[in-house]
Amino acid sequence: METVIGPHLDLPAMLALLAKYPTPKALRDAGMHRVEALLRKQAPRAWKRWAAAIFTALDGQTVVVSGTAAAGLVLPQLAASLAQTRSSRDEVLVRTEELVGAHPLFGLLTSLPAVGVRTAARILTEVVGKDFESAGHLALYAGLTPVTWRSGTSIRGDHSSRRGNKVLKRALFLSAFAALKDPLSRAYYDKKRAEHKKHNQALIALARRRCNVLYATLRDRAYFHAPEAATAARIDLSRGA
Template identity: 70%
Template sequence: MIKDHETIDVFIGVDVGKSNHHAVALNRAGKKLLDKALPQDEAKLNALIKSLSKHGRLLFVVDQPATIGALPVAVAQAQGIPVAYLPGLAMRRIAELHPGEAKTDARDAFIIANAARTMPHALRTVEVPEAQVAELAMLCGFDDDLAKAATATSNRIRGLLTQVHPALERVIGKHLDHVAMAELMAKYPTPAALRRAGEARIGALLRKHAPRAWKGWARDISAALAAQSVVVSGTDAAGIVLPELARMLAQTRAARAAVLGRVEEIVRAHPLHLILDSMPGFGIRTQARILTEVVGKEFATPGHLASYAGLAPVTWRSGTSIRGDHSSRKGNKTLKRAFFLSAFASLKCKDHTSRTYYEKKRAEGKKHNQAVIALARRRCNVLFAMLRDGTVYEAPEAAVA
């Protein structure tokens, strides 16, 4: 919701694009003041804003505030103009109210501008991010990409091992998240190579990276090799592919570790770190996601924050035939995942408050995921109060004492 919406004189709707945008400007009466395409260029954007400033106070609205929309947003903010964005789902539903089925940049820009003029409640403000939060957002996005790449590579390795030697996959596959197994597959990628190396050499390699588990792993690998003597077609090709995949997996995990180190530095230096760190279940990655998705946004109540995160239940009622509450499928997926993972992690913490609430929900008949989401919703209320008051978390028992 934009503050002082009634004081805005010109509503600029911009349908952003990779190389070109389309802008439509409407005055308060709905008269079109501008309708033109403009390139992804700072000078052109400044000229647009300057030409419209003579009509009064401006509001700059985009459909994508990040990535391809980052430059228009930054230019408008540098000019001191309030910036907002219209979420994609809201825009699609608003577009259905307009006549015609065409999908053009000019039509989309007009819909954005008209929605900003007539439906201010549908808009979301875009604040100037803190330098720390902006850096965190970029690093966390890259970390997410690396995590997906590591998972895809690991699954590909397991798939190839299952194809050529299932018994070997059952041993190596479940420990593939350990650096020792990636190094092993890079040096001895086929069953024949592992047999030639022997248990002693396999153990020596594993011992460098897994000083506690190497002996058992080497013994299990030798037993798995003895369980299959036939050579499956494609094993030689797998010997070419597997070491490359193993090196890719090791490089990806090393990159994640480097990114996590920088993320941890930024999170620990942020003023809200002590507050977030005091609450059980919040690790460095989840704290980083809370900072990137919550800082700079205003929420009037805990319910608003829960709704934004997609944790607030949705009530369905229609006469007497349909009644019930269901989990929301909307909201900020990144923030919802952070709350869910932190709630799940809190079940193993020394503070048994989360475990007690979780077991209460299970006793009410809720499934595991439903109980964790309910716990995440409760923790959302607590976090809202902590951020609002600037206080650290206190367990109920400690507070009573």
């Protein structure tokens, strides 16, 4: 049963199932029809597949694990508690989105490719209100400035700095990954890959370049507008790398 239900414990449907039918015996006593009815309400796309997998696992179960009855008393409470935690988290996310969306800089930030509510929230909390002299200083603060490692007479290539604001670095890194759907960002990433950069190194380089755009957007209070196709073709993507 663990192999069927376990991977989906973070989903409301499985929490509802465990809250009502916490043991194999409870599931068998309920029967396929009731289990399907419960799952159908919570998971309209996957209920049939999950119900079939659950009862296939039940049919193949030949050993009753010691302590199952006791677990049946505890699991409903744990499932209900986790469901409540998820609900509270969702409420916080909704409220956060409302607050971020109402911020005067929200429109500016989300005009950048692949900057959504969550990335904008990170930028607002980690960047806005701090004075950076240049895009380079912002990149240094975010830990996106490459570092050359030296040991005696040995010199290794550039690596991403382990310093800086890790929360902001992660947000900008994930945003850079999402930005690969943007033609200009993809072209810059492909250019770095052609220079024999590994995937993560190329993404870090892209995130660093996007710091230039972010800095200019916040400094000038100007919405980002992607260059026209004809102009974009002439842009030197290596500038500011």
